[in-house]
Amino acid sequence: MALVRFQTENFRNLSSAPVSFSPSFNLLYGENGSGKTSVLEAIGYLGLGRSFRVSRHQAVARHGEQRFTVFGGLDQGLETFGSDSSGGDDLVHRLGIGRDLSQKETTLRVDGVSVRSLSSLARHLPVSVIDPGVFDVVAGGPGKRRQFLDWAVFHVEPSFGSVWQQCQRVTSQRNQTLRNGRLDEAMMRVWDRQYAALSAQISEARSATFHQFKTAFETLVQEVDVPWTDGLKLELFQGWDISQSLESLLLNHREQERKVGHTLYGPNRADVRLKFQGRPVSETFSRGQQKTLVILMKIAQGMVLSALGKQVTFLLDDINAELDEGHRAMLAQRLQSLRCQVFMTSIEHPVVDQLWPRGTAPDYRLFHVEHGKLTEE
Numbered sequence: 001m002a003l004v005r006f007q008t009e010n011f012r013n014l015s016s017a018p019v020s021f022s023p024s025f026n027l028l029y030g031e032n033g034s035g036k037t038s039v040l041e042a043i044g045y046l047g048l049g050r051s052f053r054v055s056r057h058q059a060v061a062r063h064g065e066q067r068f069t070v071f072g073g074l075d076q077g078l079e080t081f082g083s084d085s086s087g088g089d090d091l092v093h094r095l096g097i098g099r100d101l102s103q104k105e106t107t108l109r110v111d112g113v114s115v116r117s118l119s120s121l122a123r124h125l126p127v128s129v130i131d132p133g134v135f136d137v138v139a140g141g142p143g144k145r146r147q148f149l150d151w152a153v154f155h156v157e158p159s160f161g162s163v164w165q166q167c168q169r170v171t172s173q174r175n176q177t178l179r180n181g182r183l184d185e186a187m188m189r190v191w192d193r194q195y196a197a198l199s200a201q202i203s204e205a206r207s208a209t210f211h212q213f214k215t216a217f218e219t220l221v222q223e224v225d226v227p228w229t230d231g232l233k234l235e236l237f238q239g240w241d242i243s244q245s246l247e248s249l250l251l252n253h254r255e256q257e258r259k260v261g262h263t264l265y266g267p268n269r270a271d272v273r274l275k276f277q278g279r280p281v282s283e284t285f286s287r288g289q290q291k292t293l294v295i296l297m298k299i300a301q302g303m304v305l306s307a308l309g310k311q312v313t314f315l316l317d318d319i320n321a322e323l324d325e326g327h328r329a330m331l332a333q334r335l336q337s338l339r340c341q342v343f344m345t346s347i348e349h350p351v352v353d354q355l356w357p358r359g360t361a362p363d364y365r366l367f368h369v370e371h372g373k374l375t376e377e
Ligand SMILES: Nc1ncnc2c1ncn2[C@@H]1O[C@H](COP(=O)(O)OP(=O)(O)OP(=O)(O)O)[C@@H](O)[C@H]1O
Pocket: 011, 012, 013, 030, 031, 032, 033, 034, 035, 036, 037, 038, 039, 058, 059, 060, 061, 062, 063, 318, 347
């Protein structure tokens, strides 16, 4: 599915005028501070339930306003091969997310009906962001790579979101018991059993998606011919040595966990380890190679979802500042062949011939952004 209708109220500096987007490429250009990132950020709210650039909802509500809303209309998009979206009014889903700052309340709506869980909204619009912060997937800590992997697992395995939430609840109860002065061993064993069962489900889902991701990644690096990836190894670490039972591992490390006061083994410690000749790529690859690697990993995720018939909406924020012309073209052409929906921002008017060989550009819409208003050209 693709986001073809869009409207916001009180979202940063954005105008509340409704906008129609292409189910394929949307190129947004405008000067600094015009509102390009805000458009992507608002789209991100529909697919992620939060901002991809700030942690507090307050920051995105227009100054002086107590409530903001984002609406999106989805059509069939390009996901069913051979039956492209008409671009007409055949909306398949209507999504809405609003936040009341004074009540500290988020409202979610799917097709006019209030829903409680964010996943009910987010599963309709798989949003993948490529902005300057994305390079932390390689350069940053394991949490960034877990987030990267879990985004795909969430869209591949329908039950993953709820199992993950249950596991978070059990982990926090387990941690509270660990922190109690006198350890209640009987209670710990109850938590251990529940935690181990949920961890096994999470690990299984992660492992299945990771396998698909790795296969897609290996295919991709062969096709785009990046010789410096020879010797690169992608491995999933599940958060403990899975040749051992998690329950007995926890029992054997009771004293260690009691001292630190939290759970040290399990899915919260998982990582996608990226190694080149046995050493972390963050220590061996150049900045440029690390950036290219993240882009290839993002495309490989797109391949996994695309193979399941899901259209990913990519938000590419200011990639001109991060990627050279050749890599930008590679990215645009790959996303075109995966039939993704793409929103791409730039300060300068985009040069379409630099992204696709002449005559091969997909259907795209071009928008000039000025003072928060989008004007189609
Ligand atoms: N809460 C808010 N309420 C009103 N305006 C805001 C709010 N937050 C930011 N702005 C303003 O919104 C404008 C748009 O910012 P945005 O980051 O979207 O611009 P941009 O076009 O992506 O700029 P750049 O090219 O510099 O990255 C800026 O002028 C900013 O000062």
